[in-house]
Amino acid sequence: MGADFHASKPIYMQIADKIIQQMVRHELKSGDKLPSVREMAIQTGVNPNTIQRTYAELERMAIVETKRGQGTFVVENEKLIQELKIQLQKDVISIFVNNMRELGFSENEMVANLICYFEEGKGDMK
Amino acid sequence: MGADFHASKPIYMQIADKIIQQMVRHELKSGDKLPSVREMAIQTGVNPNTIQRTYAELERMAIVETKRGQGTFVVENEKLIQELKIQLQKDVISIFVNNMRELGFSENEMVANLICYFEEGKGDMK
Amino acid sequence: MGADFHASKPIYMQIADKIIQQMVRHELKSGDKLPSVREMAIQTGVNPNTIQRTYAELERMAIVETKRGQGTFVVENEKLIQELKIQLQKDVISIFVNNMRELGFSENEMVANLICYFEEGKGDMK
Amino acid sequence: MGADFHASKPIYMQIADKIIQQMVRHELKSGDKLPSVREMAIQTGVNPNTIQRTYAELERMAIVETKRGQGTFVVENEKLIQELKIQLQKDVISIFVNNMRELGFSENEMVANLICYFEEGKGDMK
DNA sequence: GTGGTCTAGACCACA
DNA sequence: GTGGTCTAGACCACG
Numbered sequence: 307m308g309a310d311f312h313a314s315k316p317i318y319m320q321i322a323d324k325i326i327q328q329m330v331r332h333e334l335k336s337g338d339k340l341p342s343v344r345e346m347a348i349q350t351g352v353n354p355n356t357i358q359r360t361y362a363e364l365e366r367m368a369i370v371e372t373k374r375g376q377g378t379f380v381v382e383n384e385k386l387i388q389e390l391k392i393q394l395q396k397d398v399i400s401i402f403v404n405n406m407r408e409l410g411f412s413e414n415e416m417v418a419n420l421i422c423y424f425e426e427g428k429g430d431m432k
Numbered sequence: 433m434g435a436d437f438h439a440s441k442p443i444y445m446q447i448a449d450k451i452i453q454q455m456v457r458h459e460l461k462s463g464d465k466l467p468s469v470r471e472m473a474i475q476t477g478v479n480p481n482t483i484q485r486t487y488a489e490l491e492r493m494a495i496v497e498t499k500r501g502q503g504t505f506v507v508e509n510e511k512l513i514q515e516l517k518i519q520l521q522k523d524v525i526s527i528f529v530n531n532m533r534e535l536g537f538s539e540n541e542m543v544a545n546l547i548c549y550f551e552e553g554k555g556d557m558k
Numbered sequence: 559m560g561a562d563f564h565a566s567k568p569i570y571m572q573i574a575d576k577i578i579q580q581m582v583r584h585e586l587k588s589g590d591k592l593p594s595v596r597e598m599a600i601q602t603g604v605n606p607n608t609i610q611r612t613y614a615e616l617e618r619m620a621i622v623e624t625k626r627g628q629g630t631f632v633v634e635n636e637k638l639i640q641e642l643k644i645q646l647q648k649d650v651i652s653i654f655v656n657n658m659r660e661l662g663f664s665e666n667e668m669v670a671n672l673i674c675y676f677e678e679g680k681g682d683m684k
Numbered sequence: 685m686g687a688d689f690h691a692s693k694p695i696y697m698q699i700a701d702k703i704i705q706q707m708v709r710h711e712l713k714s715g716d717k718l719p720s721v722r723e724m725a726i727q728t729g730v731n732p733n734t735i736q737r738t739y740a741e742l743e744r745m746a747i748v749e750t751k752r753g754q755g756t757f758v759v760e761n762e763k764l765i766q767e768l769k770i771q772l773q774k775d776v777i778s779i780f781v782n783n784m785r786e787l788g789f790s791e792n793e794m795v796a797n798l799i800c801y802f803e804e805g806k807g808d809m810k
Numbered sequence: 811g812t813g814g815t816c817t818a819g820a821c822c823a824c825a
Numbered sequence: 826g827t828g829g830t831c832t833a834g835a836c837c838a839c840g
Binding site for chain 1: 814815816823
Binding site: 314315323327330331391394395396398399400401402403405406408409410411413416417419420421423424 | 440441453456457517520521522524525526527528529531532534535536537539542543545546547549550
């Protein structure tokens, strides 16, 4: 569970992404309490300030809310989390399609290559 | 052709990517001469230092070579460019698969959602 | 009647403000009894500790007094409540004038814009 | 120009507000470069991290943009700044009206009291 | 030179 | 106990 200090994305964002993924996969549900800043800091092995920043970012995205003196909670809005998943999914696909298009692939080739990737691990895609 | 100062990737890398894409799509071929550092700097509207770094990076990847007093040329090695394309393609697919997996999708769902994306633009992906 | 956990003001102050407003508007009069701490806590949905602090704050301002075993009462001093209203009013106006001045407005423009705001809801204020 | 360490608003926000006011009053114009983080830190007498946060907040509001290695600039969008002014103005008026209404004043009384405030400083408002 | 991130450790208000 | 702010000082990538 160590942080990757050399990735391009800042640590506080990597942690935010992890939390979002947990929401999207329903490992974290509406109304659930996140670990306290200090506890999360210990769990992830980073400075509490970094977690603070993560939580602030999540709150800015309106997918988490903090109650003074009580803690930080997943927002009570299941619909918003659903939309979040759809949005993230579209973003991921969109990036993939753009990248592949820039390499000169047609839509059919993209699908074919993806299937190929699954079947062969690394086979004869061309 | 302006540089995107907001993207997460450094500008010199953005430009390197653009050049590599041109090779992979055969808009730039083995032996072709790249624009001079100064000219490229003007074309892209960035500091010549930045282009310098772009060319250095491409040379480090061994897909470009600088001939003293003559300029910078795409390496005379068609096979290497082919391999480059395959490598890039695998990277792109691999990133896509990882991202989708983190969102909780199975391989079949990935393929289905991709096809869905093409058919509907943004339809009812679940 | 729920507490706003997001506002910049602490909850105990928000509640104190609400009570003061009721006095100023004569919905609460000299000598009236405030709800008990527990009852108020239930009404507002916050921790009794928080209400305790609200009442303590009001007592510190000398606009409420606690009689042991009987409860908390609005002070028997109509004049003081009048003065409170005038003071609050001056504060509100003063803040408004400062804010508008910081935006570069003259006194005449402030009056004009206020009138404008009433007439048009949101019209062509310049 | 010292920072007020005891105000309710955090310092980084107070500084952000000051900068926004300068834009709204056209003391800072579209495209102008803000002082560097370090320089501003010296000017205001706070830690560079605090200014960093101020600039990050302004960028999040999309009224400032940072160019890597060059500095932080007022966004090239005069219209947006105009809208910002109108928005701020509406907010200020709206808060004033709400506060006065909570004290039990009618719209006419608000205007009258404001004028009174200007004429007398602190005269016989009731 | 620029902004961005991170740590360490401190203090605060709030519930 | 909680989150929020701030300082001090460090290191990094970028242009």
